[in-house]
Amino acid sequence: MAQPETVLELKGITKRFGEVVANEDISFALKKGEIHALLGENGAGKSTLMNIVFGLYQPTEGSIWVNGQEVLMDTPNRAIDLGIGMVHQHFKLVQPFTVTENIILGMEPKSGLRTDLKSASSKIRQLSEQYGLNVDPSAKIENISVGMQQRVEILKTLYRGADIVILDEPTAVLTPQEITELLAIMKRLASEGKSIIIITHKLKEIMEVADTCTIIRRGRVIDSVVVKDSSPRELAEKMVGREVRFKTDKSAADPKQPILSVKDLKVRGDNGQMAVDGLSFQVRAGEIVGVAGVDGNGQAELIEALTGMRRVEEGEIDLDGVNVVNKTPRVVGQSGMSHIPQDRHKHGLVLDFTVPENAILQTYYKPELTKGGLMDHNAAVSLAEKYVKSFDIRIPGLDVPVRAMSGGNQQKLIIAREIDRRPKVLIAAQPTRGLDVGAIEFVHKELIAERNNGKGVLLVSFELEEIMNVADRIIVLFNGQIVGETYPDQTNDQELGLMMAGRRQGGDSN
Amino acid sequence: MNNLKRLLRQESVWIPIISIVIGIVIGAIVMLIGGYDPLLAYSSLVQKIFGSVYDVGETLRQIVPLILAGLAVAIAFRGGMFNIGVEGQIVMGSLGALMVGNMIDLPPIIHGIVAIIVGALFGGIWGALVAIFKVKRGLNEVISCIMLNWIALYISHITIKAFMAEAGTSRSQMIHDSASIQIQWLSDLFNGARIHWGFFIVIFILIGYYYYMNRTKWGYELRAVGYNKHAAEYAGMNVSSIAIRTFFISGAIGGLIGTFEVLGVFKYMAIAANTSGTGFDGIAVALLGMNSALGVFLSSTLFGALYYGAQGMSFGADVPPEVIKMVISIIIFFAAAPGAIRMFIKMFKRKSKREEG
Numbered sequence: 001m002a003q004p005e006t007v008l009e010l011k012g013i014t015k016r017f018g019e020v021v022a023n024e025d026i027s028f029a030l031k032k033g034e035i036h037a038l039l040g041e042n043g044a045g046k047s048t049l050m051n052i053v054f055g056l057y058q059p060t061e062g063s064i065w066v067n068g069q070e071v072l073m074d075t076p077n078r079a080i081d082l083g084i085g086m087v088h089q090h091f092k093l094v095q096p097f098t099v100t101e102n103i104i105l106g107m108e109p110k111s112g113l114r115t116d117l118k119s120a121s122s123k124i125r126q127l128s129e130q131y132g133l134n135v136d137p138s139a140k141i142e143n144i145s146v147g148m149q150q151r152v153e154i155l156k157t158l159y160r161g162a163d164i165v166i167l168d169e170p171t172a173v174l175t176p177q178e179i180t181e182l183l184a185i186m187k188r189l190a191s192e193g194k195s196i197i198i199i200t201h202k203l204k205e206i207m208e209v210a211d212t213c214t215i216i217r218r219g220r221v222i223d224s225v226v227v228k229d230s231s232p233r234e235l236a237e238k239m240v241g242r243e244v245r246f247k248t249d250k251s252a253a254d255p256k257q258p259i260l261s262v263k264d265l266k267v268r269g270d271n272g273q274m275a276v277d278g279l280s281f282q283v284r285a286g287e288i289v290g291v292a293g294v295d296g297n298g299q300a301e302l303i304e305a306l307t308g309m310r311r312v313e314e315g316e317i318d319l320d321g322v323n324v325v326n327k328t329p330r331v332v333g334q335s336g337m338s339h340i341p342q343d344r345h346k347h348g349l350v351l352d353f354t355v356p357e358n359a360i361l362q363t364y365y366k367p368e369l370t371k372g373g374l375m376d377h378n379a380a381v382s383l384a385e386k387y388v389k390s391f392d393i394r395i396p397g398l399d400v401p402v403r404a405m406s407g408g409n410q411q412k413l414i415i416a417r418e419i420d421r422r423p424k425v426l427i428a429a430q431p432t433r434g435l436d437v438g439a440i441e442f443v444h445k446e447l448i449a450e451r452n453n454g455k456g457v458l459l460v461s462f463e464l465e466e467i468m469n470v471a472d473r474i475i476v477l478f479n480g481q482i483v484g485e486t487y488p489d490q491t492n493d494q495e496l497g498l499m500m501a502g503r504r505q506g507g508d509s510n
Numbered sequence: 511m512n513n514l515k516r517l518l519r520q521e522s523v524w525i526p527i528i529s530i531v532i533g534i535v536i537g538a539i540v541m542l543i544g545g546y547d548p549l550l551a552y553s554s555l556v557q558k559i560f561g562s563v564y565d566v567g568e569t570l571r572q573i574v575p576l577i578l579a580g581l582a583v584a585i586a587f588r589g590g591m592f593n594i595g596v597e598g599q600i601v602m603g604s605l606g607a608l609m610v611g612n613m614i615d616l617p618p619i620i621h622g623i624v625a626i627i628v629g630a631l632f633g634g635i636w637g638a639l640v641a642i643f644k645v646k647r648g649l650n651e652v653i654s655c656i657m658l659n660w661i662a663l664y665i666s667h668i669t670i671k672a673f674m675a676e677a678g679t680s681r682s683q684m685i686h687d688s689a690s691i692q693i694q695w696l697s698d699l700f701n702g703a704r705i706h707w708g709f710f711i712v713i714f715i716l717i718g719y720y721y722y723m724n725r726t727k728w729g730y731e732l733r734a735v736g737y738n739k740h741a742a743e744y745a746g747m748n749v750s751s752i753a754i755r756t757f758f759i760s761g762a763i764g765g766l767i768g769t770f771e772v773l774g775v776f777k778y779m780a781i782a783a784n785t786s787g788t789g790f791d792g793i794a795v796a797l798l799g800m801n802s803a804l805g806v807f808l809s810s811t812l813f814g815a816l817y818y819g820a821q822g823m824s825f826g827a828d829v830p831p832e833v834i835k836m837v838i839s840i841i842i843f844f845a846a847a848p849g850a851i852r853m854f855i856k857m858f859k860r861k862s863k864r865e866e867g
Contacts, residue, residue, distance in 0.1 A: 309743060330746025339744070347744040352737045361734070361745045370727045377725075 004031045006068070007195050008053070008084070008164055013062035015048055020396075022048040024219045026062070030164065035186055035196045037210035037227070039203075039239055041408070041436040045219040046199045050166050053197075054086045055079040085157020086166040091149050095142040099135055100124055103156045127158050132188050147178030151185065158194075165189065166197045171205055172434055175295065175462075183209045201239070201436040203232040215239055240438040250448045253472035255284040259456040260306075260425045265315035267298075267305040274313070275301035277480035283425060283456040288447060290471025290488075291460040294500050298480035299460050300342065303429050306458075307339045308332040320424050333362060336424035340414055340431050342460070344407075348414045351403040355395060356384035358402050359417055387416035392442075408439030415446055425456040432466060444470050464493055464500075478502045522800050525848045529798070530812065532851075533841035537833055544829075551827035555834070558822020559815050567703025571775065573814030574712050575767045579792025580799055580806035581719050582637075582763040587801050588723065589756040590736035595640055595655030596764040596789025598662035599633040603765025605666045606632030607772045608779045611685030612674050621688040622707070626769050633765015634758045636662060641757035645750035651757075659785060667781050680781045691773040706774025708766070715763065720803035722759075732756055764789060794838065798845045813838060 008030040015023040022045045030036050040046045051057045053064065055073040064073050066082045073079055079086075093102050100121045109116040124137040133151045141149060150170060157165050167186075171179045186196055186209055200206060206213050206227060213230065215222040215238045222238050237243055260283040269275030276298045283289045293299060304310035306317060308329040317325050322335045333339075341347035349358050360369050360380045369379050384398055391412045395405055402410055411431065418426065428447060432440040447470060451457050461467050467474055468488050476484040476499040484505030486495070499505060538548035559569050579596050586593035607629035610616075616624060636658060643649040674682040691707040723729040734742040735752050743749050767788055772779055795813060799805030820834035844851055 307744075328746060328748070329744060333746055341744060346738070346740045348741065350734050350738045350741045353734070357730070361741070364730055364745075365727055373726045373728065375725060375727055375730060 004033055006030065007032050007066065009065040010049075010053070011063050011065065013049065013052060013059045013064075015045075015052060015057060016060045021219055023052070023059075026216070026219075026221050028214055028221065028224075030195050030197060031212075032195055033190050033193050034212060035190050035198065035210045037206040037213040038197060038199045038216065039201060039206060039213055039235060040216035041201060041239060041438060044216045044239075046216055047168060049216070050086065050168060050197065050199060053079070054084060054166065080160050080162070083161055083163040084166065085154075085160060085162030085164070087150065087153040087157060087168065087170060089169045089172060091153055093141045093149055093152060096140060098138055098140050099144075099152050099155075100137040102141060102152060103137075103159050107160070124155060124159060127155060131158065131185065131192060133185060145178070147174050147181065150174070150178075150182065154185070154189075162194070164195045164197070166199070168199045169201075169434075170198065171200065171202060179205070203235050203437075206235065207232055217241055236437050239436070250470075251452070253287050253451065255287040255472070256454065257285055258282040259285045259320050260458065261316070261318040262306070263316040263318075265302070265305065265317065266313040267301045267310055268313055269298075269301050275480050276305060279315070279477075279480070279482060281475055281482060281485075283458050285424070285456050286451055286454045288451050288457040288459055288470055288472045290467035290474045291458065291477055292464065292467045292474055292496055292500060293462070293477035295462050297477045299429070299462075299477060301480075302477070303339070303342070303427060303460060306332075306427060307337060333421065338418040338421050338423035338426045340411075340418050340426070340428040342429035342433070344410055344414055349402050349410060352401050354384075354400065355388070355393075355398045355402060355405075355413065356380040358413060359384040359387055362417060362421060383420075387413060387420070391416040408435045408442075411435060411439065411443065415443065419446065419450060423455060425458065426450050427458045427460070429460045430462065431459070432461075432463070440466075464496055467496075468493070476500055476505075521848070521852075522805075525851055526798050526800070526805070526809070526845055528851050528854075529841045529844035532844050533837045536840050537837035540836065541829060541833060546829045547827060551823045551829040551833070554826025555816070555819035555823045557826065559819045561822065562701065563699070564701035564703045565818070567697075567700030567705055569815055569818045570709065571704055572818045573811055574708055574770065575788045576791055576795055576810035576814050577712050577716065577807060578763050578767045578770075579788050580795030580810050581715065581792075581803075582760045582767075582789075583792040583796035584799065584801040584806055585719065585723075585732070585756060585763070586760045587796055588736045589732045589753065590739065591641070591644075591651055591753065591756065593637065593640070593655060593757065593760045593764075594652055594790075594793065595637065595658050596760075596767075596792050597785040597787070598655070598659035598789075599636045599761040599764030600768040600771075600789055601659075601662040601666050601785060602636040602761075602768070603629040603633035604768030604772045604779050605662075605669060606630075606765065607689075607769040608674065608682055608685060609669070611689035611773060612683055615686065616688060618688040621686065622691045622773060625685075625689045625773055626691070626711075626766070629769030629772070630762040630765045633768065634762030637761015637764060638754050638758040640761075641754040645753050659789075663782075663785055666779065670779060670781055676778070682779045682781070684777045685773060689773055690777065691770070692775075704775045706770060708770035708774050711766070711770075715766075716803050716807055719806075723803070728752075728755070764792075794842045797842060 006029050010026060010028040013023055013026040014021070026049060038046045048057065052059050053073065055076045055078050058074065063070050065071065071082060094105065100117055103124055104120045109120050121137045128135045133155055135148065135151050135155055141152065154165065170182060174182060183205065186198070190196055198210065210227045212224060213227050213235060214224045215235065217239060263280045265276055265279040266274055267276035279302065281289070291299060301310060305312050308324065308327050308331065312325045315325070316323065319335050319337060324332045324335055345351060350361065357380065360383060363369060364375065369376055381398060387393060388395060393409050393412045393416070395409060402413065431443050431447070435443065447457055447459065459467065459471055471488060474486050474488060474491070474496070475482050476496060478500065479502065483502060484499040486505070541548040541551055558565060560566060582596045582599070583593050607625045610625040610628045640651050640654050640658060643654045644651050670682040676683045693705050693707060696705040697703060723733065731742070731747050731752050734745065734747060735749055739749055791813065795806055795810045798809035816834050816838060820831035823829045823834065824831045
């Protein structure tokens with residue numbers, strides 16, 4: 001069989017923003033029917049590169065070749081005409097519209113003055129069947145799951161004739177099951193002759209699905225490897241530029257007295273149902289308790305109730321002898337609770353504030369920062385400088401909005417701030433979501449250091465690997481109740497997976 | 511020098527400037543199409559503003575309420591809310607000041623001070639109502655603001671007719687002389703232009719606004735709520751009370767507009783069929799001034815001068831003063847839709863790049 005043809009080639013692409021070099025002399029070739037992973041840390045320049053391919057940015061130097069022809073990619077429409085489709089990390093769908101309406105938006109087929117929904121709908125159905133996407137063209141976006149919405153985005157690119165599909169961090173928003181389905185879809189697309197670029201920093205997915213992997217670090221191509229001849233360790237080391245440890249080093253826990261006691265806690269969710277339904281557990285000083293479970297089983301409500309952001313219906317929360325049920329977030333914080341929130345953009349940071357302004361978010365009213373209502377700007381700046389230095393936060397400057405920082409550095413800033421409050425209990429909700437290998441390692445180390453300092457740590461995570469690696473004790477949440485309690489060295493993924501699906505502990509063998 | 515260069519490179523600086531230029535140019539084009547002489551029109555506009563000391567004084571008088579209206583809208587904007595109820599707060603401020611000025615006897619100076627405080631309080635309470643409805647009952651502030659504007663107007667009608675009606679006219683009785691805040695000797699110096707203590711109070715309020723917003727704990731909280739309500743809540747701020755506090759201040763500033771107009775300019779309150787419109791102009795001022803103290807000062811100066819100068823335009827070049835309203839609308843349009851300007855700039859840049867290469 002002949003070598004498959006190259007459908008997309010980048011030659012010597014350099015992109016500068018002012019003095020910042022985002023991409024430097026990047027060359028890259030995508031073959032027909034190939035799944036090509038683009039691996040790199042946050043801020044390595046993957047997204048910039050793909051935005052250049054999709055016509056959103058113009059390269060400072062270098063050329064783009066599609067099917068052997070040099071092209072000027074000046075607008076996304078040009079890219080679409082050339083058969084390139086992009087699925088962005090944040091979907092661009094109109095919620096009250098149907099799947100069909102969303103897909104044809106901007107290029108509605110006309111019959112006379114009317115939009116010809118019928119023919120569009122049947123074409124979409126046919127595409128959906130051809131690639132095994134299983135999308136119902138008449139469903140409304142607001143009624144379908146996130147994973148299904150993503151398939152609509154993929155379908156949209158196919159409908160517009162894409163032969164090259166770019167997926168930007170496609171699995172970040174998906175549940176484990178949806179990820180499996182997406183990977184299967186990607187393989188199906190490739191086998192039908194489509195070429196796929198997947199931007200990601202998740203090694204597991206690359207190993208599972210990609211044919212080739214190009215690793216980018218600090219704007220440069222480090223290497224292009226054939227995935228089946230490589231290993232996750234090799235990829236990770238090329239990505240971060242040094243050795244990485246997948247297993248987090250930690251000494252055995254030395255738990256002391258209980259410091260957070262929750263008893264018969266009941267909390268309602270947004271829909272009025274009991275989302276946390278009679279929870280009782282304890283966190284002891286010097287211990288990391290991992291809360292495992294599939295998203296939506298009461299984790300968010302539990303954390304909000306613990307931190308004073310949601311009303312408790314019934315039950316007790318005892319924080320080192322202080323009852324903090326239905327106290328305001330300020331009072332709960334002052335009683336010794338720190339909180340690394342699940343959604344750092346929604347809760348953890350004010351994105352339009354600068355680094356110092358975010359550094360003082362929890363403590364701005366304290367006498368060291370405010371006297372007689374007047375804020376001490378210098379004190380805020382030196383606090384921010386302290387965080388930046390001791391947590392190695394990389395920023396363009398103190399006075400830029402944190403919006404301009406990468407996810408990993410934003411998270412470091414939050415962790416620095418929350419740990420600096422010297423809490424008795426630290427609640428960490430999905431603390432490594434969207435972070436790359438290097439940053440994950442850092443976050444885990446910090447959590448363990450807090451534990452070693454005698455703090456109680458409650459780690460809520462949807463990633464089993466994280467729970468198994470970091471927690472000293474694991475409780476499993478299902479439907480707002482605890483279905484099992486175990487220790488990382490006494491269980492395995494299978495057993496935890498079954499409990500997360502609702503099977504009570506000790507239901508079978510063991 | 512470097513600082514100046516950096517400042518000029520910022521979007522928040524050149525977008526308003528470009529908007530103003532576009533507004534003036536389109537105004538000139540429309541005048542040309544209408545058969546008027548735009549150069550003569552604009553020069554008579556400028557002449558009207560600087561024509562005499564009286565005109566300069568009256569231009570300033572026009573600017574004062576615009577600054578206040580701009581600040582009232584801006585502070586709410588910074589808190590993530592829309593105060594489209596400055597109109598009603600002006601009416602309530604006027605009414606408060608009028609009642610003190612007309613119905614109470616106090617010694618001079620003290621009388622004025624008490625009237626100013628009561629006027630500001632009336633406006634502030636009227637503003638706070640909006641936020642209370644919003645946080646307690648979830649009522650959208652735009653709806654309550656607009657309804658409260660009319661309620662304020664009719665409350666003022668009833669109150670004036672019941673207690674302070676001037677027989678045979680559709681206005682209230684005059685305030686007592688002891689409550690006047692006009693500065694006679696300065697007015698004389700400006701050939702009778704109505705100059706009052708409000709001019710100086712406004713300068714304090716401008717500086718105070720800057721400090722409140724950027725240097726105090728309360729301003730920090732306000733900005734945090736405005737940028738990200740959820741993060742403010744997470745940080746333990748009381749979002750509801752911050753909203754009420756913000757709307758109280760906004761309303762008090764609005765109330766001062768009416769207070770100054772009653773105590774320093776007109777000395778009475780008219781029973782008008784409609785509100786003055788100054789509060790709505792404040793939205794434009796805040797938009798163009800990007801909610802900053804300096805920006806509000808500059809944009810209200812521009813609008814005040816344009817409004818006042820428009821009279822000279824119709825007199826000197828026979829151009830209807832409505833043209834100036836159109837110019838202002840165009841400026842606001844481009845300032846509020848900076849995307850349009852960015853597009854122009856991008857096209858311009860690309861073109862010059864192509865010519866280079």
